Amino acid sequence: xxxxxxxxxxxxxxxxxxxxxxxxxxxxxxxxxxxxxxxxxxxxxxxxxxxxxxxxxxxxxxxxxxxxxxxxxxxxxxxxxxxxxxxxxxxxxxxxxxxxxxxxxxxxxxxxxxxxxxxxxxxxxxxxxxxxxxxxxxxxxx
Amino acid sequence: xxxxxxxxxxxxxxxxxxxxxxxxxxxxxxxxxxxxxxxxxxxxxxxxxxxxxxxxxxxxxxxxxxxxxxxxxxxxxxxxxxxxxxxxxxxxxxxxxxxxxxxxxxxxxxxxxxxxxxxxxxxxxxxxxxxxxxxxxxxxxxxxxxxxxxxxxxxxxxxxxxxxxxxxxxxxxxxxxxxxxxxxxxxxxxxxxxxxxxxxxxxxxxxxxxxxxxxxxxxxxxxxxxxxxxxxxxxxxxxxxxxxxxxxxxxxxxxxxxxxxxxxxxxxxxxxxxxxxxxxxxxxxxxxxxxxxxxxxxxxxx
Numbered sequence: 083x084x085x086x087x088x089x090x091x092x093x094x095x096x097x098x099x100x101x102x103x104x105x106x107x108x109x110x111x112x113x114x115x116x117x118x119x120x121x122x123x124x125x126x127x128x129x130x131x132x133x134x135x136x137x138x139x140x141x142x143x144x145x146x147x148x149x150x151x152x153x154x155x156x157x158x159x160x161x162x163x164x165x166x167x168x169x170x171x172x173x174x175x176x177x178x179x180x181x182x183x184x185x186x187x188x189x190x191x192x193x194x195x196x197x198x199x200x201x202x203x204x205x206x207x208x209x210x211x212x213x214x215x216x217x218x219x220x221x222x223x224x
Numbered sequence: 225x226x227x228x229x230x231x232x233x234x235x236x237x238x239x240x241x242x243x244x245x246x247x248x249x250x251x252x253x254x255x256x257x258x259x260x261x262x263x264x265x266x267x268x269x270x271x272x273x274x275x276x277x278x279x280x281x282x283x284x285x286x287x288x289x290x291x292x293x294x295x296x297x298x299x300x301x302x303x304x305x306x307x308x309x310x311x312x313x314x315x316x317x318x319x320x321x322x323x324x325x326x327x328x329x330x331x332x333x334x335x336x337x338x339x340x341x342x343x344x345x346x347x348x349x350x351x352x353x354x355x356x357x358x359x360x361x362x363x364x365x366x367x368x369x370x371x372x373x374x375x376x377x378x379x380x381x382x383x384x385x386x387x388x389x390x391x392x393x394x395x396x397x398x399x400x401x402x403x404x405x406x407x408x409x410x411x412x413x414x415x416x417x418x419x420x421x422x423x424x425x426x427x428x429x430x431x432x433x434x435x436x437x438x439x440x441x442x443x444x445x446x447x448x449x450x451x452x453x454x455x456x457x458x459x460x461x462x463x464x465x466x467x468x469x470x471x472x473x474x475x476x477x478x479x480x481x482x483x484x485x486x487x488x489x490x491x492x493x494x495x496x497x498x499x500x501x502x503x504x505x506x507x508x509x510x511x512x513x514x515x516x517x518x519x520x521x522x523x524x525x526x
Contacts, residue, residue: 104349106352111328115379115383116382117381118363123371137374141376183269
């Protein structure tokens with residue numbers, strides 16, 4: 083990603099997670115408040131690795147210039163069933179960004195030509211079977 | 225059978241039309257989340273799927289009616305945060321408050337987060353929003369909404385709204401308070417029609433609403449603005465609460481320009497006479513705007 087994308091954000095660590103919060107002069111003003119959650123959960127430590135979150139990738143993934151794979155409906159279908167997809171993309175083993183019809187949808191884990199989805203399966207399924215699935219909070223009126 | 229809203233016959237204009245509007249299902253409205261998606265591009269994406277959406281009003285580029293869409297929550301565009309299904313009147317609350325870029329905002333009763341995320345959109349993710357929600361169980365939908373919609377300028381706190389610490393001041397406060405929710409009731413087939421009891425967890429709603437509004441006012445800096453809103457028709461939860469604030473604090477009721485037809489606030493309900501300035505508050509009815517019934521008061525401190 084281009085240098086400077088995250089310059090406007092604080093990167094805050096709590097336990098094994100990192101959170102991005104837009105910089106603002108007001109943060110010190112409200113520092114006495116007991117805060118439950120701060121900004122966007124961006125990374126978490128998984129074993130020896132730092133893993134970006136799906137939500138962070140959905141916000142910032144379009145800045146990526148490499149390690150992006152455009153997946154098809156068939157690919158998503160396979161991943162939704164728990165299978166991997168194959169790719170000959172030339173990248174090192176590690177996380178890649180997956181996009182679908184031009185929209186960044188989340189992360190995949192690339193290991194020796196095989197990609198395993200890191201997107202929750204329920205979400206993946208609905209990318210393909212649109213219209214057949216109800217999500218309880220999708221019709222809220224708040 | 226008498227309508228549960230019969231008691232409002234005298235205050236709701238064109239009452240038969242109002243009752244008739246309640247027999248229609250609640251329409252689907254979408255807010256395009258411009259933090260993540262360009263509205264014109266989103267319209268084109270949905271169009272390619274055969275989903276027809278049309279602007280809700282002139283002069284707003286991201287609010288749409290989606291009459292053919294029964295389950296927006298199943299769309300890819302929902303899951304990646306490009307759209308948020310939200311009642312039109314709920315959207316108007318954030319629009320009427322319209323916090324400036326880089327301002328400091330408190331949303332006193334934030335869950336499930338649609339209005340909070342809308343405020344972040346209006347502020348283009350700048351400044352800071354404190355999204356307060358007392359109940360831990362309601363932090364989950366609140367956090368989910370904020371994360372899905374890419375909100376990067378908000379923190380969540382967990383105070384009782386009427387006891388939010390007063391050692392900081394905000395430029396804007398949204399007090400979208402717990403209410404009896406009458407404005408959400410539609411007499412659709414199979415639905416139970418009943419009046420929600422006017423108590424919440426043992427507290428009288430108007431009493432709690434007055435305390436929240438007072439605290440919200442005390443948290444505003446001088447000249448700061450607050451929006452008080454409910455989704456109920458009950459004057460005891462609306463004008464009466466704002467009238468109480470007028471009696472206890474130095475405030476100004478500001479005019480509301482939401483771009484939609486509304487009725488002015490009441491100055492008389494049963495035996496209670498309210499301050500004439502309450503005519504500047506707004507009552508949104510479903511037969512006028514085809515959305516959730518809503519009340520708003522735009523308040524400036526000082």
